[in-house]
Amino acid sequence: MKKIRIGAGQGFYGDSILPAIETAKRGDVQYLCFDSLAELTLAILQKDRQRDRAKGYARDISVTMRELLPFVKEKGIKILTNAGGMNPLGAQQEILRIAGELGIKGLKVAVVTGDDVIDQLQAWEQQGISLAHMEDRREVEAIRSRIVFANAYLGAGPVVEALQQGADVIITGRTTDSALFLAPLIYEFGWGQEDWNRLAQGILMGHLMECSGQATGGNYSGDWQSVEDLDSIGFPVAEIREDGEFFLTKTEGTGGLVSVDTVKEQLLYEIHDPSAYMTPDVVLDLTGVQLQDAGVNRVHVTGARGTKRPDTLKVVMGYSDGWLGQAIWGYSWPDALAKAKAADRIIRNQIQRMNLQYIEVQTDYLGYNSLHGPLAREPAEEPNEVYLRMAVRTGSKEDAAKLGRLVPPLMLSGPPAMGGFLGMMKPRELLGMWSCLVPRAIVESGVQVNVLEV
Amino acid sequence: MALVQLRQVAQARSGDKGNTVNIAVFASDASAYEVLIREVTAERVKAHFDGLVSGEVTRYLVPNLHAMNFVCRGALSGGGSASMRMDNLGKCYAASLMRLEIEAGDSVNLSKS
Known part of the structure; x- marks a missing residue:
């Protein structure tokens, strides 16, 4: 065979x-x-x-x-x-x-x-083809103006x-x-x-x-x-x-x-x-x-x-969903976790005082709960060190970048024994994913195979 | 009856699709699989992931592999590229589930422990 x-x-x-x-x-x-x-x-x-x-x-x-x-x-x-x-x-x-x-x-x-079907979405909708989310049936209106790609x-x-x-x-x-x-x-x-x-x-x-x-x-x-x-x-x-x-x-x-x-x-x-x-x-x-x-x-x-x-094909679209700003730095034993938590409070107070427009602020403690979130258990023994990572979600790249600048002053004016500040991290654009099902024929009619030879 | 951690009788892998995470759990043998079917229900998994999974949890059984597949909706705070989480691709969910403590019968082989 x-x-x-x-x-x-x-x-x-x-x-x-x-x-x-x-x-x-x-x-x-x-x-x-x-x-x-x-x-x-x-x-x-x-x-x-x-x-x-x-x-x-x-x-x-x-x-x-x-x-x-x-x-x-x-x-x-x-x-x-x-x-x-x-x-x-x-x-x-x-x-x-x-x-x-x-x-x-x-x-x-x-x-x-x-x-790549992004240029066809409008015509499809005019023909009555629904782009509603395939899982929760949300209508596409909510994200239409923010779509950055759409591929079948x-x-x-x-x-x-x-x-x-x-x-x-x-x-x-x-x-x-x-x-x-x-x-x-x-x-x-x-x-x-x-x-x-x-x-x-x-x-x-x-x-x-x-x-x-x-x-x-x-x-x-x-x-x-x-x-x-x-x-x-x-x-x-x-x-x-x-x-x-x-x-x-x-x-x-x-x-x-x-x-x-x-x-x-x-x-x-x-x-x-x-x-x-x-x-x-x-x-x-x-x-x-x-x-x-x-x-x-x-x-x-x-x-x-x-x-x-x-009889349908899946189309996945990505849409702009704000910006992520983040910063990572660490504290030494003794009381490493307590120091990291104190630093978190300081930064959050400063964010408020500066009136920075963050939709969401999240803090994770590396080595403790950054991967398991609320399922993590407090370490039984006092750890040698704890890193914290603060993350913010915001509408603009500029505001996202402002988080990192709050961190260096903590070296001299925050809790003792800080190290490992990873520097200013570039803000990252957050992208939502939108999946929908469309009739396969309307996609396949536009598919082409081209061969070139050298 | 002995209380054991899932990691002693199973292996698991998790992955993402959009805002959904699936966790495939494989029992080490047929007798462990019976216990898993009885103990590790969709409701228990949903409760275990309280605070991480906001949507419903569905369990599928795959007896030919001594496996069960948990599909967790609303699991990634928006999905891989939209989430602020450190485990934005849900790759650690399988590990998180392995903490779950279950009542194992006397017949269950704990060789993995």
Whole structure:
């Protein structure tokens, strides 16, 4: 039975490139798929594009391509990535430029566009298409004037088309993470559009791979201390057969661990109803999935079931939601927590006295409650040191920046033994996320695949 | 009957989507899973996260993996990029849940402890 091997290249914008290089060199894969886009990544890329129209794609694509294009040429490995972000055409130009620099000829670079739907929202609403929030049905009025990006989650279709056109590298915007991994299977095995169970296995494979190291021993809550060599972690490699059964493994000699226990944590990651995980290509049912140990760093995965794909696609929009200003500094034993709390009171009083317009002020004590919030318990023993982090939410960048300036005077005029002031932190724009469902046909009619060759 | 912390009989991972966090909890074996189904209800999880989760908590069972998936709405004070929280992506919720104390029957294997 025909089978292929696919490697996971990246789990987010900023992930390490080294495991993908190892997989390209020694992983015996025909495809490397990169997921660059978390929900909020498009917001970052949109800001890049506002500053420079040529930008707006994941900038690490330059390094990625410089390292990996030689393998595309030598070994015929195909690279699929949604690193195009808010500007897939710009990313295509960058890849062609790098191919030119490397002296690579005969390379086909495909780009998928049409996921960026911000310019169509108005027309859609005029046609009576609702953009109400998909979870709480809030109407979009509340945020409409503050929308900064709006992108539809596309499925595997356009990526398959690009493969059929002979593309070596495929760059997309907001293509669904797992669909990038499914596309080569549809192309290689000729799976039908309604072959729901096999499509489900393919999406499951993609889902296990799309967060890179999270399936190979990273962020593992079990016996994490027994996982070896995270410094040289291998990213997942799937060996998948025509009938959809697959093994999850990693490149020999790399660090990390592929076991039933590490893989199952990824299986339900960011899943809501395990019997109905909605994707553009199939609705995935995980309740019959079996994971079996199949040797060292090798897990056999079967049993995903699929049902008909939805008639809608998800559109995620980001909208401006104020500014975050923050400051971090610390206090030494003795009475470290009491000193930090005193500093908090001083700053809050000064905020009031200066009449700074903050919508919300929040204080966390690092090492005590910054990650568990109200669930944290007071430390049993007096800690050696306590850091506090104050954060404010406000309407303007300028006001957000004013918080940090209140802190340095505390060194001479506050509680004793202060250290570790991290300096003025740049205010960060807060972005709300808005998800809605729209008929898939109105999105798909605008999707295009273009191939350029150097 | 022994009172044990969830961390002794389960592993877990959490993640975010918008303002929702899901926490997938995996029992160490079939007998621990029975106890978890009985003890770790959606209501208990909602109460445990008082102050962090403002919306409803739904529990889904995935028996083939000895797993339960808790979907917590209104969990991130607006969601990853809008939240002022330090754990703005909800990655520590699984760890927070592992503090939960449950009544374990005598048959439960506490090998993880």
